[in-house]
Each structure stands twice: as structure tokens, then as C-alpha cells.
Amino acid sequence: MTYNGEKIVRTGIRNFNFKTFTWNLIDVCNQQCAYCNEGFGSDQFRPKSSFFKNQSQLDSYKTVLKILKLKSIGPFEVDIIGGEPTLHPHIYEIVKEVNSIENCKEISLLTNFKKPFSFYEKFDNQLCSKLIVCLSIHFDYYSYEILEKCISASKFKHIRMVPLVMLHDDKKHWDNIENFITGLIDNDIEYNISFLNSCYDYVVNYSDEFYSRFSKYFINDDSVYSFNDNLKLTKYDIQTNNLKRFNGWICKPLRYNIKHTGEILNACTKERMSFLNEQPFVKCPYYECNCNVQWNYEKYAE
Numbered sequence: 001m002t003y004n005g006e007k008i009v010r011t012g013i014r015n016f017n018f019k020t021f022t023w024n025l026i027d028v029c030n031q032q033c034a035y036c037n038e039g040f041g042s043d044q045f046r047p048k049s050s051f052f053k054n055q056s057q058l059d060s061y062k063t064v065l066k067i068l069k070l071k072s073i074g075p076f077e078v079d080i081i082g083g084e085p086t087l088h089p090h091i092y093e094i095v096k097e098v099n100s101i102e103n104c105k106e107i108s109l110l111t112n113f114k115k116p117f118s119f120y121e122k123f124d125n126q127l128c129s130k131l132i133v134c135l136s137i138h139f140d141y142y143s144y145e146i147l148e149k150c151i152s153a154s155k156f157k158h159i160r161m162v163p164l165v166m167l168h169d170d171k172k173h174w175d176n177i178e179n180f181i182t183g184l185i186d187n188d189i190e191y192n193i194s195f196l197n198s199c200y201d202y203v204v205n206y207s208d209e210f211y212s213r214f215s216k217y218f219i220n221d222d223s224v225y226s227f228n229d230n231l232k233l234t235k236y237d238i239q240t241n242n243l244k245r246f247n248g249w250i251c252k253p254l255r256y257n258i259k260h261t262g263e264i265l266n267a268c269t270k271e272r273m274s275f276l277n278e279q280p281f282v283k284c285p286y287y288e289c290n291c292n293v294q295w296n297y298e299k300y301a302e
Contacts, residue, residue, distance in 0.1 A: 001243055003231060008243065011227045012298040016252070017278070018105075019076040020293050022267065023064070023258040025094070026051055029083040031112055033138050033166075035202040037290075038083070042200045047083075051260060060262030061090060065097050067264065068104065072275050077106040079293075083260075086111050086119065096127045110134045110164070112141070117149050124156040131159040134192075137180065138166050139173040147183045154189045163191040167214065169206050174213065181217050193221045195239050197290045211240065225295040235292060246284045251299045254279055255291065267291075 001008040027047040029040040039045030051057050068078070078098055085091060086109075098107055107128075113120075113135045123131055135150060153161035165181060168174075184191045196204045218236040227233050227243065238244060253268035264273045269282055281298075289295065 001241075001245060003227060003233070003237070003241055003243060006228065006231070008227050009301045010229070010299060011225070011243075011246075011295065012251075013226055013296050014229075014298060016254070016296055016298055017074070018254065018296075019074065019279075020255045021068070021076055021078045021258055021264075022255060023078055023080045023085075024082065024260050025061070025080055025085040025091070026083040026088045027260045028052070028087050029112075030087065030114055031084070031138060031141055033140055035196045035199060035204065037197060037199045039200055040083070041202070045200045049083075057261055058089070060260065061088075061094050063262045064258055064264070065094070067275075068098065069101055070275060071103070073103060075103050075105055077108070078104060079108045079110060081110045084112055084114070085109060086115050092122060095123065095131060099128050099130045104130060107131045108134050110136055112136050112138060113146060113149060114141075117152060120153060120161070121156075124158050126158055128159050133159060133161045135161060135163045136166060136194075137163055139168045139176050139180075142173070142176050142180070147180055150184065150189060151187050154187065160190075163189065165191055165193050167193055167195055167206075167210075169196060169204050169210060171207075171209075174210070178213070178217075181220075185220065191220060192223065193218060193235060195235065206239075223292065225292070238295070244288045244290060246289050246299055247287045249284045249299045249301055250281050251284050251294075252279060252281050252297050253294070254297055255294055267294075 027049045028051055032041045034041040039047060095107060098104055107130050109131060111133060120133060137146060150163050163184060168177065198204045215236065218234065221235060224232040224234055225238065253266055255267040256264055256273050257267045258264050265271065266273060
């Protein structure tokens with residue numbers, strides 16, 4: 001990989017040792033986005049859930065909470081996702097319990113924001129002080145009411161509500177995307193952007209026209225990632241220069257997937273998490289790394 005003629009030989013933060021738990025709290029969703037990497041938008045690949053009929057799955061969160069409370073895990077953050085995690089009947093209890101764990105430094109709740117505003121309002125208290133609610137805005141389901149809800153949610157006192165703008169490659173959604181983003185900017189609301197990734201039946205195709213129209217909005221997402229130590233690159237830089245292909249690189253994978261059944265596996269190696277030993281460096285088995293959390297992990301080209 002190269003960037004502006006410079007060969008990329010290492011990425012990530014040196015000595016980074018901060019775990020991320022991606023908790024797939026529930027395998028049920030109330031939307032069917034065609035580009036969903038969990039398969040909810042595909043008739044062929046959509047999970048066939050028995051969650052609400054299976055008591056062991058419903059109660060699996062209790063075992064997960066006990067594990068996360070172990071001191072030996074060290075510092076971590078938790079991304080609570082789904083499916084749609086707000087459909088879990090114990091979501092308030094789960095967030096408060098995770099918030100109380102000393103080693104937990106941050107909680108992200110990724111939601112499609114379909115629940116009534118009053119549902120999210122209940123999180124706005126001291127017992128959820130580590131919580132960031134990431135409002136994933138999917139423009140197949142967009143209405144102006146969503147912008148109004150975002151404006152109201154930006155006034156919460158104890159938690160952060162951050163819209164995550166899903167940048168659709170279909171031109172029919174572009175007016176709504178631009179109107180939504182300008183509405184956030186006009187109200188001084190922090191937001192992040194997310195590019196779609198090809199998966200299952202959906203092939204992403206961002207055109208030059210797309211980049212020409214929307215690149216001016218990418219600068220508001222100030223997340224940057226280290227390449228060759230001397231380069232700090234944005235999501236836009238990484239996306240447009242194809243800097244996500246680390247197959248065969250040496251990496252220290254620190255993200256762990258927690259299944260809705262309670263099983264915890266390393267997101268890259270699929271091995272069970274060790275509670276006693278540090279995660280070793282491994283050779284990346286994947287063609288592409290699409291998770292921006294993992295761009296902070298130390299990586300070296302062989």
C-alpha cells in the first residue's frame with residue numbers, strides 16, 4: 001500500500017493494549033438494510049432468530065457481565081450492537097451494570113434510533129455517564145423527524161448522542177443525506193460518518209460525483225489514524241486510497257465479539273479469549289479490515 005508515493009509499512013498506535021468488546025446483544029433487527037453486514041437485509045442470509053423463545057439466550061447477558069467484571073481483563077470499551085440492541089428487554093440494566101465496571105472506560109450503544117425519544121431519554125442520568133449513543137442513520141428509513149430527534153437528544157446532560165451518518169452510495173438518497181448533515185452543522189451537533197462496505201448481495205459503488213458532492217462534509221469527522229507514525233489519516237483518506245488491505249500483515253488483534261449466546265471470541269482469529277495472557281501478534285487472515293476500531297491496532301508489513 002502507498003499514500004502520496006510513500007510506502008506504508010506500519011500502522012496503528014505503538015504499544016496499544018486497549019480491548020474492545022463488540023457485544024452482539026441480540027440477533028433481531030427491526031430494519032432490513034440491504035448493505036447490513038449481519039445479513040438482515042438479505043432473504044438468504046438473514047439470521048433465523050429464536051432469541052425471544054430461548055431463555056438461555058435471554059439470560060446470557062448475566063454471564064457476560066460477570067466476565068467483564070474480572071480485573072484480569074484490563075481496560076476496555078464496549079460497543080453494544082445487534083441486531084438492534086434496544087430491542088433487548090434488559091438493555092437499561094445492561095448499560096448501567098457495564099457503566100459501573102471500573103475497567104470499562106467507554107460504552108457505545110449503536111442504535112437505528114427508531115424507538116420513541118422517551119426511550120433514549122431514560123439513559124440520561126449519572127448511572128450511564130460512560131455512555132455514547134451512536135445514532136446510526138440509515139437513509140432507506142429516513143424522515144425529517146429523525147433530525148428533530150437528534151436536535152432534542154443533543155441537549156442531554158449526562159450522555160453523548162452522536163449521529164453516525166451512513167453514507168449511501170445510491171444517488172436517490174443524496175439530497176436527504178446532505179439536508180441531514182447541514183441540519184446537524186446548523187445546530188452545532190457533533191457527528192461521525194460511515195462508508196458502506198460490500199457484503200452478501202450488496203456491492204458498494206461510490207462514484208466521483210459522490211465524492212465531489214460530499215467530501216466537504218468529511219472534515220467534520222475528525223477521527224484520525226496513524227500510518228508510518230508520521231501520517232495521520234482520516235476515514236476519507238483511508239477509503240479513497242484503499243488503505244484497508246492488511247492481509248498477511250502482523251497485527252495485535254484486540255477486538256472481541258460477544259455473541260448473543262454469551263460466547264466470546266477474538267474477532268479476527270475466532271479463538272476464545274484468554275483471561276490470563278496478553279493477546280499475541282498474529283498474521284492477518286482477512287483481505288480487508290473495515291472496522292475503524294481495529295485501525296488503531298499495531299500492524300506491520302512482513
